[in-house]
Structures are given as C-alpha cells and as structure tokens.
Amino acid sequence: MSDVSSTGALPEMPDSHEDELIALRDDMLRFARLQLSDEHLAEDAVQEAMAGALRNADSFTRQASLKSWVFSILRHKIADLLRSRYREPVAECKECEHDSDSSFDDRGHWQAGVTPRAWGKTDALAHNDAFWKVFDLCLDALPGEQARVFMMREHIGLDSHEICEALELSASNLHVLLYRARSRLRACLSERWFESA
Amino acid sequence: MLNCEEAARLLSERQDRALSMAERTQLTLHTMMCSGCREFGRQMTTLRDLVRGHAPDASAGTPDDKK
Numbered sequence: 001m002s003d004v005s006s007t008g009a010l011p012e013m014p015d016s017h018e019d020e021l022i023a024l025r026d027d028m029l030r031f032a033r034l035q036l037s038d039e040h041l042a043e044d045a046v047q048e049a050m051a052g053a054l055r056n057a058d059s060f061t062r063q064a065s066l067k068s069w070v071f072s073i074l075r076h077k078i079a080d081l082l083r084s085r086y087r088e089p090v091a092e093c094k095e096c097e098h099d100s101d102s103s104f105d106d107r108g109h110w111q112a113g114v115t116p117r118a119w120g121k122t123d124a125l126a127h128n129d130a131f132w133k134v135f136d137l138c139l140d141a142l143p144g145e146q147a148r149v150f151m152m153r154e155h156i157g158l159d160s161h162e163i164c165e166a167l168e169l170s171a172s173n174l175h176v177l178l179y180r181a182r183s184r185l186r187a188c189l190s191e192r193w194f195e196s197a
Numbered sequence: 198m199l200n201c202e203e204a205a206r207l208l209s210e211r212q213d214r215a216l217s218m219a220e221r222t223q224l225t226l227h228t229m230m231c232s233g234c235r236e237f238g239r240q241m242t243t244l245r246d247l248v249r250g251h252a253p254d255a256s257a258g259t260p261d262d263k264k
Contacts, residue, residue, distance in 0.1 A: 068250075101202060108200030116236035122243050126250055135247075153213065154248045160213045171214070179209040186240050 020066050021050055027067075028074055035078050035151060045081055049074035079156050082166050103183065114187060119194045131193060138188035146181035153178060199227045201234055208238040212245060 025046065032042035053070050103114045110116070125131045139147050149167070152158050158166075164174050199207070204227045207220055216224065228235045 104200075104202040108202035110201050110233045115233040116240060117233075118236055119240060119243060122247065125247060151248075154245050157249065175206075175210050175213060178213060179206050182209050182241055182244060183205065185244060186237070189244075190240075 045077045049077045134193045138185050149177045150181035199223050204234045205237050
C-alpha cells in the first residue's frame with residue numbers, strides 16, 4: 001500500500017475512502033473526547049474532519065497512511081475549537097502545587113534507581129504498535145489534567161498561552177503540570193519499554 | 198548552582214517558554230556535569246517528537262504487521 005510509483009500516477013483508489021474512514025471513526029471519537037471532554041463537540045469535530053477528508057480525498061496520496069492524514073485534519077479541527085469557543089477552566093488545580101517528587105532525594109539529586117539513562121535509538125518507534133500500546137498505558141496512568149495538557153501541548157501543538165486561556169490556568173501552573181506529565185511519562189516509558197526486556 | 202530537580206524543571210519548561218540568559222547558563226553548567234539531567238533533556242525532546250508525529254491509539258487502523 002505504500003507503493004507510490006515514480007511516475008506520479010496515483011494508485012488505484014476506491015471511490016473515496018469511506019469504509020476506512022468509518023473504521024477509524026471510533027479512534028477519532030475517543031481522541032476528540034479526551035481533548036474536548038464534551039460529547040457533542042467531539043462528535044462535531046469528528047464529523048467535520050471526516051467531511052473534510054472526503055472532500056479532499058483526491059489530494060490524499062498514499063504517501064502517508066490514511067490514518068495519520070485523517071488525524072492531522074482532526075487535530076486541526078480540535079485546535080480551532082480549543083482556540084475559539086472552548087473554555088473549560090480547571091476547577092481547582094490540585095496537581096499544581098509544588099510537592100516533593102520521589103525521583104529526587106532531599107537535596108534535589110536523582111535517586112539512584114531512577115536516574116535517567118539513555119533510551120538508545122528511537123527512530124523506528126513511530127511505527128511500532130507495541131510501543132504505542134505501552135505509551136497509552138503510561139498516558140492513562142497520569143492524572144487527568146496532566147494527560148490533557150500534555151496532549152494539548154505536544155500532540156495538538158497549542159502554545160502555552162492558548163492552553164492557559166482555554167483552561168484558565170496561570171503559566172506557572174501549566175508549566176508544573178507539563179513538567180509532571182513529561183516526567184511521569186518519561187519514567188514510565190523507561191521502566192516499561194526502554195529498560196524492560 | 199542548580200540541583201537536578203531544578204534543572205529537570207527547566208529542561209521541561211524550555212519547551213514551553215523562552216528561558217532567560219541566566220537560566221540557560223545555569224542549565225548548561227549543570228548538564229555539562231550531570232549525565233542524568235542530560236538524558237532527561239534528550240528524552241523531553243524525543244517525547245515531543247514522537248508524540249507530534251503520531252496518530253493516537255494505534256490499536257486499530259493501519260495494517261502494520263511489525264511487532
């Protein structure tokens with residue numbers, strides 16, 4: 001399916017990609033719900049993304065997988081929604097307080113067992129399903145606010161200012177949340193993927 | 198002098214805001230001597246690069262047979 005001929009001719013495609021899109025719909029909804037935490041908005045975003053995908057089906061070449069292409073459309077939709085009409089303040093940021101972090105000793109140095117060690121090659125991971133399963137486990141283990149801001153920042157690509165506005169967070173609280181999320185993900189991936197086996 | 202915890206925070210924050218000159222200098226001094234924080238910084242970048250390029254929930258979708 002990745003066979004794109006050098007003549008530039010498109011491979012044979014079914015009328016649009018409706019069947020494949022329908023199969024992706026659940027994944028898209030799950031993702032949109034996580035980001036928007038609103039069923040209707042999530043449905044709308046997915047509808048619009050699918051409509052956009054169908055409308056532009058001709059421009060889709062098999063160079064990218066259909067899935068990453070459709071998700072990039074969805075990501076833009078969600079980013080627009082988050083920027084414009086969406087406001088959901090983080091009610092009370094329990095996770096924003098600076099508290100002690102068990103990765104460090106009382107002088108702020110890495111504890112022996114958890115000092116970061118090199119991950120090695122990571123280029124091939126993007127297409128490794130087993131890795132992403134572990135990643136999802138690690139992401140699911142984060143407190144909700146942390147998972148959310150992490151994905152808004154790193155996956156959707158909103159900037160700090162936009163996230164602060166959407167969630168009515170101060171910049172310093174956002175930085176704490178992002179730091180916590182990244183640290184935990186890093187530690188979880190090190191333990192369950194890079195240093196296991 | 199920064200300790201590792203302070204350095205780690207800055208290594209995360211530099212992905213979200215521009216650090217001051219003083220912060221950058223302190224961070225460089227620290228990571229020159231501390232391999233743990235150096236790795237931490239690399240992993241912050243790797244995490245971003247991986248997540249940015251990825252469609253979430255790979256469990257269904259592309260028929261990728263790699264394990």
